Structure formats: structure tokens, C-alpha cells
Amino acid sequence: MSNRQAVLDMTDIMSKFVSLVGKKLPDDVTEKLKQLSDSEVVPMAKMIYESMFLNQKMALEFNRPSCQDTGVIQFFARVGTKFPLIDDLEEILRNSVVEATKNAPLRHNAVETFDEKNTGTNTGKKAPWIDYELVPNSDKIEIDVYMAGGGCSLPGTAKVLMPSAGYEEIVRYVCEVMTTYGLNACPPLLVGVGIGTSVETAAIMSKKALMRRIGTHNTNELAADLERMLEDGINRIGLGPQGLTGSASVMGVHIENAARHPSTIGVAVNVGCWSHRRGTIVVNSDNTYELLTHKGVEL
Ligand code: SF4
Incomplete structure (x- = not known):
């Protein structure tokens, strides 16, 4: 050839x-939405999940995005x-x-x-x-x-923290993004967090974190624990599907990290929407x- x-x-x-x-949608996202729908107890939220599945079915039937x-x-x-x-x-x-x-x-x-x-x-x-x-x-x-x-890119943000801010400040920063701009991105969200030295390295890692299959965890056990804790905490905000309240807020939280300068903690957040x-x-x-x-x- x-x-x-x-x-x-x-x-x-x-x-x-x-x-x-x-x-x-990719197989892992469809599966996670089904799991969230099955465990949802708020009637309005359950209806919204149903409309999401109908939307997916019709997109394929009518060959449209x-x-x-x-x-x-x-x-x-x-x-x-x-x-x-x-x-x-x-x-x-x-x-x-x-x-x-x-x-x-x-x-x-x-x-x-x-x-x-x-x-x-x-x-x-x-x-x-x-x-x-x-x-x-x-x-x-x-x-x-x-x-x-547009909606899922809007909450994206990056910042370099003082080293004394510690991992607690990373948690506060991520949660603040969720409670302010999270609604713009049509929940349940996939949250990507990048941690490194500077804004650009943290930002690219936060986006690459969104490319990871849902259900996978960071290979570092401490980072994986933080992923689970953040997922738990953000779920408790109760954004629900489309932000209209419900039992969950996120499909997952993924952290990607790089070795960092001892004097800085670069952190970035990127989110994917339910239609990831x-x-x-x-x-x-x-x-x-x-x-x-x-x-x-x-x-
Ligand atoms: S589903 Fe995602 S891409 Fe579509 S409007 Fe909502 S945030 Fe934007």
C-alpha cells in the first residue's frame, strides 16, 4: 500500500x-451511569437518569451526537x-x-x-x-x-499553593470548584485533579486524569486513598444528575501526579460531564x- x-x-x-x-458514550461511563441510577433513591434524580439513557438510545437510533x-x-x-x-x-x-x-x-x-x-x-x-x-x-x-x-471546560482551574498549605488545601480547592462551578458541567461529573510543581504541568495531568477508565485508581496508595475520600466528600454535596440534587455528585475522582518542587504545590482541576x-x-x-x-x- x-x-x-x-x-x-x-x-x-x-x-x-x-x-x-x-x-x-464509552463502556465504562455507561456502566457507571447505570450503577448510579440503580442506587439512586431520589425520584426526580431517577427520572433524570432515565432521560439520559433515552437520550443515548435516540442518539444512536437517529445517528446524531x-x-x-x-x-x-x-x-x-x-x-x-x-x-x-x-x-x-x-x-x-x-x-x-x-x-x-x-x-x-x-x-x-x-x-x-x-x-x-x-x-x-x-x-x-x-x-x-x-x-x-x-x-x-x-x-x-x-x-x-x-x-x-463548553460546560464541562468551564470549571477548569489551576493554582500554585504555598508548600505549607499541604494536602488539606488541595481538598479545599477541589471542593470549592465543585460547589461553585460544578453545576455548569451537567453532573454527575468525572473530576480530574493534577498535582505537580506548576500550573501547566498540573493542568495537563488533570485533563489526562479524565482519560483514565472509571473505576481505576492512582497506583500510589496514598493518592488512591485521596481519590476515594474526595469522591465520598463530593458525593455528600448531593449535586445529583444535572445538579438537581440526588444521592451522588460524581462518577469518580482521578488524581494524576508528578514529583514537585519542595517549595510549591501546583494543583489543577478539570471535569468531565455525564456525557463524557x-x-x-x-x-x-x-x-x-x-x-x-x-x-x-x-x-
Ligand atoms: S452534557 Fe456536557 S457537553 Fe453537553 S451541555 Fe452538558 S456539560 Fe456541556
């Missing part, structure tokens, strides 16, 4: 995957250093968004800053956002696709692929 044909084929695969992510805000597309790619299309990757991912915007269809969400002009393609300067990590000695690529909606449109695909060197988040689905 020529390189050009391989580029076109991968663009087609990725555009179909982006479209799918807009219509069908499951939420009108299909967000700005973000890709988090773990790229094998021997992946054959590494040079063409940016072109492939950008064009896949242009195609998905026409075919899914996706709402036109990319507005050039300063020019204040909607490009109409969901592409623009640094849009889609692409984050690369290199994987040595691999000829595959694993890509998370995320639709960053993320998907993970592995593309092999011969363009065969596997969907890790949407089992049994054909593109």
Missing part, C-alpha cells in the same frame, strides 16, 4: 471514530517511535476532524481567538489540540479522543485497529 493511501485510510478510520465518540455541544476536539496520542505514519499524524488528525464535522455532524465550535471568527470546520490555530507522548520501540499508536464541551465523550483507539502499523473503550462496535 502506498504511503498516501495509508494516510487516507487512517484519516477515514479516525474521522469515523471521532463521529462515534460524539454519539456513543448525544449532546448538542460536541466540544473542541482534543487528541492525546501515545505514539510508537516506529509507527509508520508519524510524519503525517498532524495532517491525519486535523483532516479527520474536518471530515467528522461534515459527516457526524459536529457543531462548529472552533472560533479563532482575536479574529473572533468561527472556522466552521472545528479546526484552527492549534485546534484540534494534539498532545504527543513517545513510546520507544513500538510501531503502534494509541489515541484518546476527547470532546471538550472520550474514546481510545489503537492503530497498528498496517492500519488495523482496536477500540478499547467501545467494545463490539464496528467503524
Whole structure:
């Protein structure tokens, strides 16, 4: 197969995957929403969960996005250093968004800053956002696709704390975000917390925390304990589905962390909404692929 044909084929695969992510929630999110619905005791909250499931069913039946805000597309790619299309990757991912915007269809969400002009393609300067990590000695690529909606991006925040503030201040900071802006993001939320040295490292980790499968925990036991404690505490606020009160507020709390400077605690919070449109695909060197988040689905 020529390189050009391989580029076109991968663009087609990725555009179909982006479209799918807009219509069908990943398996772990669907399962968690079912769990929360089953354990919900507030009648209004139970009704809202039912309408969410109906919404999902109709999105598939009518082949339409499951939420009108299909967000700005973000890709988090773990790229094998021997992946054959590494040079063409940016072109492939950008064009896949242009195609998905026409075919899914996706709402036109990319507005050039300063020019204040909607490009109409969901592409623009640094849009889609692409984050690369290199994987040595691999000829595959694993890509998370995320639709960053307006409501779920709004609560995002980052700050550098004084070292004396300690882990207690991290808890206070996260809870303050939940009780002020959490409602903007259509609960139940997935909460991503990044902890490191500075705002940008904490911020990227807080977003990558949202790419983790629900139900997984940080490999550090102390961090995993903090995830559980935060989940418990935020649930007790009782935001409920769509913020109209209920037994739970969150689908989970995920913390990602890095070693930090002893004089700072960088902390960031990012949230995903109940319609957490993320998907993970592995593309092999011969363009065969596997969907890790949407089992049994054909593109
Ligand atoms: S927060 Fe999520 S569900 Fe609510 S409008 Fe935004 S994208 Fe849609």
C-alpha cells in the first residue's frame, strides 16, 4: 500500500471514530451511569437518569451526537517511535476532524481567538489540540479522543499553593470548584485533579486524569486513598444528575501526579460531564485497529 493511501485510510478510520465518540458514550461511563441510577433513591434524580439513557438510545437510533455541544476536539496520542505514519499524524488528525464535522455532524465550535471568527470546520490555530507522548520501540499508536464541551471546560482551574498549605488545601480547592462551578458541567461529573510543581504541568495531568477508565485508581496508595475520600466528600454535596440534587455528585475522582518542587504545590482541576465523550483507539502499523473503550462496535 502506498504511503498516501495509508494516510487516507487512517484519516477515514479516525474521522469515523471521532463521529462515534460524539454519539456513543464509552463502556465504562455507561456502566457507571447505570450503577448510579440503580442506587439512586431520589425520584426526580431517577427520572433524570432515565432521560439520559433515552437520550443515548435516540442518539444512536437517529445517528446524531448525544449532546448538542460536541466540544473542541482534543487528541492525546501515545505514539510508537516506529509507527509508520508519524510524519503525517498532524495532517491525519486535523483532516479527520474536518471530515467528522461534515459527516457526524459536529457543531462548529472552533472560533479563532482575536479574529473572533468561527472556522466552521472545528479546526484552527492549534485546534484540534494534539498532545504527543513517545513510546520507544513500538510501531503502534494509541489515541484518546476527547470532546471538550463548553460546560464541562468551564470549571477548569489551576493554582500554585504555598508548600505549607499541604494536602488539606488541595481538598479545599477541589471542593470549592465543585460547589461553585460544578453545576455548569451537567453532573454527575468525572473530576480530574493534577498535582505537580506548576500550573501547566498540573493542568495537563488533570485533563489526562479524565482519560483514565472509571473505576481505576492512582497506583500510589496514598493518592488512591485521596481519590476515594474526595469522591465520598463530593458525593455528600448531593449535586445529583444535572445538579438537581440526588444521592451522588460524581462518577469518580482521578488524581494524576508528578514529583514537585519542595517549595510549591501546583494543583489543577478539570471535569468531565455525564456525557463524557472520550474514546481510545489503537492503530497498528498496517492500519488495523482496536477500540478499547467501545467494545463490539464496528467503524
Ligand atoms: S456539560 Fe456536557 S452534557 Fe452538558 S451541555 Fe456541556 S457537553 Fe453537553
